[in-house]
Amino acid sequence: MKAAAFAYAKPRSLAEALDLLERPGAKILAGGQSLIPSLNMRLSAPELLVDIGAIASLGGMELNGSTVRIGALTTHAQIEKSTLVRRHVPMLADAAVQIAHPAVRNRGTLGGSLALADPAAEYPACALALDATLVIHGKKGERRTKATEFFKGLFETDLKPDEILTGAEFPTGGESSFDELARRQGDYASAGLAAHRRDSEIRLAFFGVASQAILAKHAAAEAKKSIAAAQQALAQDLDPPADLYHSGATKLHLARVLLGRALARWNMK
């Protein structure tokens, strides 16, 4: 199918983009790897696409003390290949290679994925597990919000219609483990886990098993006792709805398998 007609503008600055966003029916176009399919299928029919692809300040990656800041327009391929990311927030590099396929990773962006908040997407779970801070710009300036406050539900975030997600800050350090189970390399995950531990704190963010990425707090607490206890407790955190291929019970089982693998990787018993 073909997209319905829309107007298109390519601002060169954030200020110009924020002006354009105030127009009726305006929508941000970043990498387009989720938006353009939805346009093609006419699931989305914006009046104006504001292509933020030429705003230079939205790119780049840098280490600031104990945080890696990644600009919203950074592609999955750039994250996958970045030595900075590999060294300081390896979870993101491990996640990036699991996202769709090479041709999609060359266009899709970190900011687009976070702002869309697909329940089966990798980065929202990474942001929760790493306790990331999201940077948002509006007409009134910049504000920051923790990932735990940003994701509100199915494709729902704290982002207002007149705001732009400009980047994310990921704390460095600790140990991470990222894994997902899919029917085919690059497909949406049937279940996925972004796990992170720093000192005695364990954060387990599951994706593809609920209406949004979700922190499994009971399982994380029980993980200090044993893997089996954590797997048992996971039912208190997750009640996965069935998808096209799996019952809810199967998805919970797959989540437990991922949890067992992650904890075993950390030599937990």
Add this chain to the structure above:
Amino acid sequence: MEHEIDTALTVNGVEVRRRIPARQNLVDFLRDELGLTGSHVGCEHGVCGACTLRVNGAIVRGCLMLAVQADGCNVETIEGLSDSGELAGLQKAFHARNALQCGFCTPGMLIAARDLQIQNPKATRDEIRAHLSGNYCRCTGYQAIVDAIEEVLNGKG
């Protein structure tokens, strides 16, 4: 606000200037406006890989990029990559190994395979399969395609 945008891009080494409807995908522009029908339109939502193109050296889905987004870009299609000889080794191996039947997926397969050859010239069979995971073939069962690419990567193409 404009629904049609003046756009300038390079396609297979040739400069092209057109006024393009914002809603037109890059692959439709190449096929319908420039007559470059080697890039195929399959699923139109980024799943099948038949429309794989190279933009500024990186492979992309031609159905998941608006033509107006290619303003200032260097676009290469199966036609240009065939004419330059860049794909000759892969094409020969695909032919020899019977790595196509209907041929609908082949342009995308070749461009994805070439991308792998550039990025990871010593890729294993598993890596070949992972790199082609976004390209559907409904005829061959993939085995012959992976065989052909493996042969080229091992320097026998």
